[in-house]
Structures are given as C-alpha cells and as structure tokens.
Amino acid sequence: MNGVKAIFEPQRVLLIGSSKIRERVGMASPELFKSVIYNMRKFFREKTCVLDADGKYGYNMLSKLPETPELGVIMLPPKQSVEHAEKCAKMGVKALVMITGGFKDEQRQQLLKIKEEYDVRILGPNTIMGVINTANGLNTTFERNVMPRKGSIAVISQSGGVGACLLDWACFYNVGISKFAFVGDKIDVDDVDLLRYYGNDRKTKVICLYMEGVKEGRKFIEEARKIVKKKPILALKGGITQQSAKRAKSHTASIAGSDEIFDAAFKKAGIIRVEDIEELMNTAIAFSKQPPMRGDNVAIVSNVGGPAILAADAVAKNNLKLANLSEKTKKKIEKLYPGVDATNPIDMIADARAERYSKVLELVLADKNVDGVLVINMLKSCFFEPKDAKVIKNVAAKYPNKPVVDVPAGGEDFALVYNVLGKTSVPLYNLPEKAVRALKFLRIYGEILEKH
Amino acid sequence: MNGVKAIFEPQRVLLIGSSKIRERVGMASPELFKSVIYNMRKFFREKTCVLDADGKYGYNMLSKLPETPELGVIMLPPKQSVEHAEKCAKMGVKALVMITGGFKDEQRQQLLKIKEEYDVRILGPNTIMGVINTANGLNTTFERNVMPRKGSIAVISQSGGVGACLLDWACFYNVGISKFAFVGDKIDVDDVDLLRYYGNDRKTKVICLYMEGVKEGRKFIEEARKIVKKKPILALKGGITQQSAKRAKSHTASIAGSDEIFDAAFKKAGIIRVEDIEELMNTAIAFSKQPPMRGDNVAIVSNVGGPAILAADAVAKNNLKLANLSEKTKKKIEKLYPGVDATNPIDMIADARAERYSKVLELVLADKNVDGVLVINMLKSCFFEPKDAKVIKNVAAKYPNKPVVDVPAGGEDFALVYNVLGKTSVPLYNLPEKAVRALKFLRIYGEILEKH
Numbered sequence: 001m002n003g004v005k006a007i008f009e010p011q012r013v014l015l016i017g018s019s020k021i022r023e024r025v026g027m028a029s030p031e032l033f034k035s036v037i038y039n040m041r042k043f044f045r046e047k048t049c050v051l052d053a054d055g056k057y058g059y060n061m062l063s064k065l066p067e068t069p070e071l072g073v074i075m076l077p078p079k080q081s082v083e084h085a086e087k088c089a090k091m092g093v094k095a096l097v098m099i100t101g102g103f104k105d106e107q108r109q110q111l112l113k114i115k116e117e118y119d120v121r122i123l124g125p126n127t128i129m130g131v132i133n134t135a136n137g138l139n140t141t142f143e144r145n146v147m148p149r150k151g152s153i154a155v156i157s158q159s160g161g162v163g164a165c166l167l168d169w170a171c172f173y174n175v176g177i178s179k180f181a182f183v184g185d186k187i188d189v190d191d192v193d194l195l196r197y198y199g200n201d202r203k204t205k206v207i208c209l210y211m212e213g214v215k216e217g218r219k220f221i222e223e224a225r226k227i228v229k230k231k232p233i234l235a236l237k238g239g240i241t242q243q244s245a246k247r248a249k250s251h252t253a254s255i256a257g258s259d260e261i262f263d264a265a266f267k268k269a270g271i272i273r274v275e276d277i278e279e280l281m282n283t284a285i286a287f288s289k290q291p292p293m294r295g296d297n298v299a300i301v302s303n304v305g306g307p308a309i310l311a312a313d314a315v316a317k318n319n320l321k322l323a324n325l326s327e328k329t330k331k332k333i334e335k336l337y338p339g340v341d342a343t344n345p346i347d348m349i350a351d352a353r354a355e356r357y358s359k360v361l362e363l364v365l366a367d368k369n370v371d372g373v374l375v376i377n378m379l380k381s382c383f384f385e386p387k388d389a390k391v392i393k394n395v396a397a398k399y400p401n402k403p404v405v406d407v408p409a410g411g412e413d414f415a416l417v418y419n420v421l422g423k424t425s426v427p428l429y430n431l432p433e434k435a436v437r438a439l440k441f442l443r444i445y446g447e448i449l450e451k452h
Numbered sequence: 453m454n455g456v457k458a459i460f461e462p463q464r465v466l467l468i469g470s471s472k473i474r475e476r477v478g479m480a481s482p483e484l485f486k487s488v489i490y491n492m493r494k495f496f497r498e499k500t501c502v503l504d505a506d507g508k509y510g511y512n513m514l515s516k517l518p519e520t521p522e523l524g525v526i527m528l529p530p531k532q533s534v535e536h537a538e539k540c541a542k543m544g545v546k547a548l549v550m551i552t553g554g555f556k557d558e559q560r561q562q563l564l565k566i567k568e569e570y571d572v573r574i575l576g577p578n579t580i581m582g583v584i585n586t587a588n589g590l591n592t593t594f595e596r597n598v599m600p601r602k603g604s605i606a607v608i609s610q611s612g613g614v615g616a617c618l619l620d621w622a623c624f625y626n627v628g629i630s631k632f633a634f635v636g637d638k639i640d641v642d643d644v645d646l647l648r649y650y651g652n653d654r655k656t657k658v659i660c661l662y663m664e665g666v667k668e669g670r671k672f673i674e675e676a677r678k679i680v681k682k683k684p685i686l687a688l689k690g691g692i693t694q695q696s697a698k699r700a701k702s703h704t705a706s707i708a709g710s711d712e713i714f715d716a717a718f719k720k721a722g723i724i725r726v727e728d729i730e731e732l733m734n735t736a737i738a739f740s741k742q743p744p745m746r747g748d749n750v751a752i753v754s755n756v757g758g759p760a761i762l763a764a765d766a767v768a769k770n771n772l773k774l775a776n777l778s779e780k781t782k783k784k785i786e787k788l789y790p791g792v793d794a795t796n797p798i799d800m801i802a803d804a805r806a807e808r809y810s811k812v813l814e815l816v817l818a819d820k821n822v823d824g825v826l827v828i829n830m831l832k833s834c835f836f837e838p839k840d841a842k843v844i845k846n847v848a849a850k851y852p853n854k855p856v857v858d859v860p861a862g863g864e865d866f867a868l869v870y871n872v873l874g875k876t877s878v879p880l881y882n883l884p885e886k887a888v889r890a891l892k893f894l895r896i897y898g899e900i901l902e903k904h
Contacts, residue, residue, distance in 0.1 A: 024803060027802070128833055129833060143832050157758075158758075159756075159759075160756065160757075160802075160833050161754075161760075161833060161834075161861075162756075162759055162762065163833075164756070164832035164833035164862070165756075165832070165865075167832065168832045168861075168862030168863050168864055169863045171864065172862065172863020172864045210758065212758070238761040240768065241765060243768075244764035244768070276883055277883055304611075304612065304613025305612075306610075306613040306615075306617075306690055307613045308613075309664065309690040309691050309696045310614065310690050310728070310729075312695060312696035313690060313691065316693040316695075316696070322695050350612075378613055378616060380598070380616035380617070380620045381581060381595070381612050381615075382616075409613075409617045409729070410616070410620030410621050410624065411621045411622075411624020412620050412624045430730075431728055431729055432728075433728045
C-alpha cells in the first residue's frame with residue numbers, strides 16, 4: 001500500500017493526542033481529542049488504536065498488536081507532534097495525518113527528515129480536520145458526529161475554514177461525498193498527490209478543489225489534464241485580488257499568482273471554475289448524477305409561466321440556447337394537451353400532474369434539437385403533488401445521454417420534492433437560475449471532453 | 453376609504469366561491485374555495501362573510517348585515533365572476549379581488565364597465581393568489597395555512613408562479629412580510645396604484661417587484677422616483693431576451709420592451725435591479741434591517757481565513773473596496789490580541805469568542821475609514837458558540853449609520869446562529885458572497901439617496 005492510499009484506506013489507525021495539553025490556538029485540546037476518538041469509534045469500520053501521550057497507555061501496548069497501524073493521526077503541539085511522528089515512523093506506519101498547526105520552519109524540516117528516513121508520507125501539518133473517507137468511515141475531524149453521507153463527490157480544501165464550510169454544507173444538505181481532504185501546510189502530500197489518488201478512486205465521480213495557490217503549477221496542470229478525461233475537476237479559487245491574495249499568502253503560505261494566470265491554467269488543464277461554495281456543491285451534484293451536455297440547446301418544461309421565463313433568461317445569460325423544438329414535437333404536445341403552447345419554454349399550465357409531465361418530458365427528450373432539459377415543478381399555486389415528481393426520474397433515466405435537472409422552486413416546495421427525488425439521479429435546485437448554471441457547467445465539461 | 457386601501461385594509465370581506473363548480477384550469481374549485489375560507493377564518497382578524505354561489509346562502513342574508521363589506525373576493529369562472537362582481541358593486545363594496553383566470557376580452561370590458569358605473573377598484577382578474585396583509589391577517593391565497601410572518605417587506609408580483617415562489621420562500625425562510633399582491637391581468641389596479649399604496653404604508657420599509665412588463669412607463673417611473681426617497685424599491689425583471697419576452701407577452705399580456713430600455717428606466721427611477729428570487733429576498737432583508745451604506749469601504753471581521761478571503765474577493769468583484777483601517781485601529785486590535793494580524797480582512801483566529809468579536813467589531817465600526825462591516829463567524833473548526841453571536845447585534849446597534857451583516861457560513865452553522873440572530877436587526881447570509889451582494893445593494897441605495 002502506498003503512502004497516499006494509506007491516508008484514506010488504512011486497515012488500522014493509530015490516533016495520538018493528549019488528555020492534558022490545552023493550547024490556546026493550534027487545535028490541541030483534550031476535548032477535540034475526545035471528539036476525534038468519538039468519530040473514529042463511531043464511523044471507522046476498521047481498527048483504531050488510541051494513544052494518550054499524557055495518559056497511562058503507551059507504545060508498549062502497541063508493540064503487542066498483531067499488525068502495525070498503516071496510518072498515524074497526530075494532534076499534539078508541534079514539538080510533541082514531531083516526537084510522536086518519529087515513533088510512528090519507526091514503528092512502520094505508511095502515512096501520517098498531522099492535525100495541529102503552529103509549526104515552525106525547523107519543526108517542518110524535522111518532519112521532512114522523518115519522511116525521507118522512514119519513507120512515510122505526511123499530510124499537513126495544520127490540516128485541522130484531516131481526512132474523511134465515507135467508504136470505510138475514516139473520519140479524523142474533531143467536529144463530533146459530523147459525517148457526510150456516502151456519495152461520489154471528492155473534496156480537497158487548502159483552507160480549514162472553507163473546508164469546514166463545505167463539510168457543513170454537505171452534511172446539512174445531504175450531499176453525497178466520497179472523500180474529503182484538508183491539505184494544510186503541504187510539506188509533503190500536496191494537491192497533485194491527492195488529485196492523482198482521487199483520479200484513480202472508483203468511488204469518486206467528480207473532484208472539487210478549494211485552492212488559494214499552487215506550488216508546482218506545471219505538474220498540477222499535467223495531472224489535471226489526465227484526470228479530466230475520466231472525471232471533471234471543479235475549482236473555487238480564493239485570493240483573486242492583490243489584497244486578498246496577500247492575505248491568502250499569510251493564510252496558507254501559497255504563492256497565489258495573478259488571477260489571470262490561474263484562469264488560463266485552469267482552462268489549459270480542463271478544470272471548471274465556479275464562483276462560490278454553493279455553486280461548487282451544486283455543480284458537483286449535477287456531475288455526480290447526470291451526463292455532460294453535448295450541445296447548447298436547453299428545453300424548459302414547466303407548470304408555471306414566470307419561473308419558466310426566468311429560466312429562459314438565465315439560459316441566455318449563461319451562453320446557452322433555448323432549444324427550437326421540432327414542429328413534430330410541438331404538434332404532438334399541443335394535440336395531447338389542447339391549450340398548452342408547446343413553444344420553448346413550455347408552460348404546461350398549473351393543473352399539470354405526473355401524466356402530463358411524463359409525456360411532455362419524453363417527447364422533448366426524444367427531440368434531436370434538445371441537448372438537455374430543465375424541469376420546473378411548483379406545488380404552490382399549482383396542482384402538482386410531490387409524488388408526481390417520480391416520473392421525472394423515470395423518464396430522464398431513459399435518456400442517459402441528455403442531462404435533466406429539476407427545479408421545485410422555492411422553500412417548502414423544494415423540501416417536499418427533495419423528499420421524493422433527493423437521493424435519485426435527478427439533481428434538484430431551488431431556483432431556475434441555479435439549475436441553468438448546473439446545465440452550463442455540464443455543457444462546459446461536454447466541450448472539454450470534445451477538445452481533450 | 454379609497455379602493456386600493458380597501459383591497460388591503462377592509463373592515464369586512466365578502467368571499468364568493470362555489471361548492472360545486474370545478475374548472476380544469478382557471479382555479480375555481482370547491483377545494484380551493486375551502487382553502488381560502490380556511491385561511492381567512494384562521495388569519496383575518498376582521499369579519500369575513502362567505503357566499504357559496506351554488507349553495508344555500510345568498511345575497512338575502514347579506515342584506516341583513518349591519519355594514520356593507522368593503523372588499524369582495526371572487527373565485528368563480530369568468531361569467532359568474534362578472535355577475536357577482538356587479539352584485540358586489542351594487543351592494544357598495546369599494547374594491548374587488550378577482551382570483552380566477554380565463555377571462556375573455558368581452559368579460560374584461562364588462563368588469564371595467566362595473567368599475568366605472570359603481571366606482572369600485574378591481575385587482576385582477578387572474579390574480580391567482582390575490583393579496584396578503586400580515587398586519588390584519590387578510591389572506592386570500594388558496595394555499596392552506598400559508599402565511600408569512602409579520603415584517604416590513606412588501607411584494608408586488610406580475611406572475612402567479614414567481615409570486616407563489618416568493619411567498620413559499622418567505623414562509624420557509626421566515627422572512628418578515630408586510631403586504632403581498634399578485635397583480636394578475638391589471639385591467640384596473642396596476643403597479644403604479646400598488647407602489648403608491650406601499651409607498652405610504654407605514655408597515656413597509658422596502659418594496660419588492662417581480663415584473664415582466666409595464667403599461668404606463670412614465671407614470672411608473674415618476675411614482676417610483678418619489679417613493680425611493682423614502683424607501684428602496686427592488687426589482688426582478690423577467691423576459692430579458694427576445695424569446696423569453698415573447699413568452700412573457702403571452703404569459704401576462706405585457707409589452708415587455710427591450711431589456712436595455714428597462715435597465716435605463718430602473719436607473720432613472722432609482723429602482724435597484726437584482727438577479728434572482730433569492731437575491732431579491734436577501735436584499736430586501738438587508739434593507740428591512742440595516743441602513744444604506746454611505747461609502748464603498750467594507751471591513752471584514754472573521755474567525756477563519758479562507759471564507760474571509762472569499763469575502764474580500766467578492767468585495768472587489770462587486771466594485772466595493774476593502775477598507776484601509778487606520779493605524780490606530782490596527783494597533784489597538786493587535787495590542788489586545790497578540791497573534792492577530794489586523795490588516796483587513798481581519799482573521800481573529802479560530803479561538804475567537806464573544807469578547808474578541810465584541811471588541812474588534814467595536815473598534816472597526818468606530819474607524820472613520822469603514823462604511824460597513826461583514827462579520828464571519830463559523831462554528832465548525834472554530835471555538836465560536838451560537839450564543840456568542842449576540843454581541844454582533846449589540847455592537848452593531850451602537851452604530852446605526854453603518855450597516856453590519858453577518859455570515860455564519862454553511863448549513864448547520866447558519867441554522868444554529870439563525871436561532872440566535874434570525875429575528876434581530878442583523879441580516880444573516882449563509883455565504884460571504886451573498887452578504888457582500890447585500891452590502892453592495894445597501895451602497896447603491898446610499899448613492900441613490902445622495903443623487904435624488
């Protein structure tokens with residue numbers, strides 16, 4: 001097992017903290033240590049050995065273990081962290097996750113020496129939350145009982161705060177996650193290592209990055225170019241202005257580089273750039289559920305007029321096109337449902353229920369002028385019932401090469417339809433504009449695949 | 453009492469529907485009628501008389517009432533609606549809300565004749581959901597038990613669907629609403645009438661419009677110009693492209709006009725244009741709670757690095773400036789909290805609790821180089837507790853001329869802080885970018901007030 005794999009897929013973990021040391025900052029504290037123990041015991045399905053650096057258990061006990069742990073997780077102040085890192089390395093661990101921060105240059109050099117001497121890979125230090133693997137339940141975060149549901153979205157965050165926000169978002173909105181990595185100070189394992197691992201990870205369909213800077217730009221671009229042929233990479237970039245880039249430098253010691261350079265690099269690498277955390281998650285959800293879009297033409301199928309118009313506006317703003325439905329499709333729809341004007345965006349009128357959605361959606365998806373469909377189904381002011389939404393999933397499944405996204409617009413309406421479709425292959429958005437943005441990114445990935 | 457006032461503030465309402473007629477579309481049905489009865493009985497604190505056009509009660513009963521109803525609400529098919537509108541008018545009602553749709557030109561003319569003959573004001577037909585007034589509980593919507601909480605945001609929607617979505621959003625996210633009006637076909641009462649009424653309404657601090665077109669553009673601009681001196685008007689415009697405008701025309705019979713013309717008209721009128729439904733609500737919340745911003749300089753006070761960098765990026769993207777804190781302010785902060793770099797955006801470090809937030813926020817707000825403050829308080833990966841957020845409200849209240857917005861970034865983190873601050877004067881946003889947009893619109897209104 002190589003070192004990076006050992007970070008995510010260890011058979012046995014050694015977790016080292018202290019029941020006594022309490023730092024003002026740096027994240028070493030008896031409470032946080034207890035929380036990580038709680039999470040590992042609750043979620044990790046392999047063996048976790050806990051070592052209290054200031055307690056009664058020591059390495060003697062560990063020597064009696066039948067097998068050496070493959071991963072060491074250390075959450076002690078810098079000096080003690082280095083000491084225990086060396087003990088772990090001697091013992092034969094393949095990798096270390098260093099949670100705590102506040103390391104001086106000298107201490108980082110000591111860690112690097114350990115890495116060289118014992119051929120151990122090191123994530124961190126200052127990873128804060130460390131790693132999550134939903135497949136085996138590995139969870140080194142100190143947020144008690146915080147665990148996203150299993151899914152196919154992998155995350156790499158260069159910021160503890162943004163990573164914590166993404167994790168909180170994923171848990172709260174029930175987004176399916178495969179892996180989570182907080183990279184911290186990157187003295188050894190870096191974005192390229194993690195990208196390569198995620199690229200080969202069968203559980204991962206889409207990779208999300210939050211980045212403020214990159215150390216080996218060329219290697220990063222090369223690795224990304226290879227991966228995007230198999231799965232999309234999305235990036236949110238922090239530090240786009242001189243002032244915020246300066247702050248990013250002090251924050252993650254990144255050489256931020258100008259935003260234009262990053263933009264060009266992302267384009268060259270085939271990395272899709274998003275605008276904020278919500279868009280990162282929304283786009284990842286689309287990629288985890290739907291195919292790339294192979295043309296620009298979007299059909300809108302709705303039971304209300306106004307939101308369909310807003311969707312059509314968003315299509316234009318995002319450089320997509322309103323599909324020109326074929327005359328045959330239009331005639332069929334208008335014959336089936338007199339009173340419905342089948343010009344795209346199609347307003348099927350407020351009394352549309354499952355049957356009308358099913359038939360119109362099927363006709364629209366079968367139309368060769370259509371590359372993707374945005375469905376709007378409001379409950380308020382309409383006759384639509386949440387259970388009617390099932391037909392959207394069923395019809396969409398018949399057309400696996402055309403993306404379908406659904407908009408139960410609003411608050412409660414969204415929540416009610418989410419109960420029906422949330423865990424299916426249809427991505428849901430609470431506003432038409434967000435669904436159009438998702439289609440836009442599915443289209444951009446379609447173009448990337450054509451080019452690469 | 454004038455007619456428009458009678459639409460929102462009747463002492464007595466006559467509600468007319470049918471327990472028998474069921475239309476396929478058009479929204480006349482016994483169930484919907486029952487729902488409106490339910491809502492009026494549950495929420496309206498004045499008297500509602502219910503007349504079943506096909507039941508045992510008739511106008512004879514009404515003649516025995518001590519006082520004539522001021523408002524008639526009619527939800528019958530077009531032909532019967534016209535008949536009952538005339539009966540109501542004869543009886544002396546001041547205004548009519550016509551819920552149902554499907555009226556032919558001839559029937560609209562008949563309604564207009566009734567308006568002229570009896571001096572009665574008519575909202576609709578085809579208003580679908582009609583009106584809500586949270587102050588007296590008037591609620592003619594047929595969504596059973598849907599009622600937003602009392603507040604100071606007034607809404608006018610030209611679309612039933614978008615209006616229903618806004619209403620659903622407001623209810624689900626607990627947004628405080630003063631009035632809600634679905635304008636429908638606008639044969640009589642139009643946007644100008646409603647704007648004027650909202651402009652004079654003491655319960656309303658900010659007016660939200662969803663519009664697809666306008667009939668009397670000049671009158672509309674003149675009325676808006678007067679109102680924006682007192683309170684901001686926000687507009688979401690649907691139908692910005694040729695294709696979607698065409699759909700808007702068939703949807704609400706609006707002459708949509710080119711988007712450039714609308715944009716120029718909004719600017720001339722001092723109306724603030726927003727991008728989507730969420731931004732309309734988010735901006736309205738900011739205006740309902742905070743003052744306009746009198747300069748471009750934003751300070752960011754955070755307990756995490758990455759989200760503060762994203763906030764700083766958003767400040768630049770939205771043409772605001774990162775405030776240059778005075779040396780005095782910086783020195784005070786750095787002396788109080790060694791280790792904190794007080795360069796804006798200020799990262800107070802993950803162990804910041806109520807006291808540090810209170811002191812730093814106070815120093816920043818007192819700085820004359822600062823026009824508004826964006827606070828970020830994450831819980832995940834930090835020591836901050838929800839109750840600590842109270843100090844933000846307390847310190848912000850000392851500086852009533854500088855807006856303060858708060859970002860408990862994420863999902864659960866947002867919900868937990870919302871429980872503490874949601875009903876206070878501090879607007880909350882789940883992402884830094886949304887909070888910056890709110891500040892941007894507070895700044896735009898500041899500029900409008902300076903110009904007008």
